[in-house]
Amino acid sequence: MDNSKTVSTLNDLLNITNDRIQGFSKVEDKVWDIYTPLKNDYDQMVRESQNMKSELIRLIxxxxxxxxxxxxxxxxxxxxWIDIKNSFTGDHAESTLENVVFGEKxxxxxxQxxxxxxxxxxxxxxxxxxxxxxxxxxxxKFENLERNTD
Incomplete structure (x- = not known):
């Protein structure tokens, strides 16, 4: 097994995980006024992302x-793009939810x-x-909620 290919692939996934963490920082608390049941799931996703990052760094x-x-x-x-879109349309919980689903996908x-x-x-x-x-x-979890809000 070529160690450099493993390290390169793991670094790519680390970058994706960092994108995920940065994206989560864009979700504003007002979203949870509408989607209260998902707040705990969201908090779990944030913790999991931090753990994933640590695991990837360790492997690298x-x-x-x-x-x-x-x-x-x-x-x-x-x-x-999210920042620009929200500056024109205002922050909407539904579009924030769409962005979470897009990022997770x-x-x-x-x-994969x-x-x-x-x-x-x-x-x-x-x-x-x-x-x-x-x-x-x-x-x-988030995709199912998004479907139910359409």
């Missing part, structure tokens, strides 16, 4: 790599692609697959 370091603790360009552009896609490429060592594959299951679970 154990393989002799240097963690790239930045975000992706696509994530930064998406967050900027993008993270799931990136994790990382697993499918086969560049991860066995230990990293287990951790990434577990993290993917957490992403799918949170996505499902």
């Amino acid at each position: 370091t154990e393989r002799g790599g240097n963690p790239d603790d930045s975000t992706t360009t696509a994530g930064a552009l998406h967050r900027t 993008a993270a799931i896609d990136a994790y 692609e990382a697993l499918q490429k086969g560049n991860l060592c066995p230990q990293s594959t287990v951790v990434v697959a577990d993290q993917l299951e957490h992403l799918k679970s949170s996505y499902s």
Whole structure:
């Protein structure tokens, strides 16, 4: 197994996880006035993201790599788009919910692609697959709510 491919893939996932954390910081508390039952799920997602980040950094370091603790360009552009959109339309709980679902779907896609490429060592594959299951679970909760608000 090529260690550099594993480290590169893990760094890509670290960037995606950092996008997720940054995106969560955009969710304003007023959303929870409407979606009160999801507040605990959201808080759990934030904690899970921090744990995922720590696990990825650990895996990268154990393989002799240097963690790239930045975000992706696509994530930064998406967050900027959200800011611009909200400045014109006002912050709406529904659009915030849509953005959470969009971000979770993008993270799931990136994790699935990382697993499918086969560049991860066995230990990293287990951790990434577990993290993917957490992403799918949170996505499902928010996607179901989004469908019910349409």
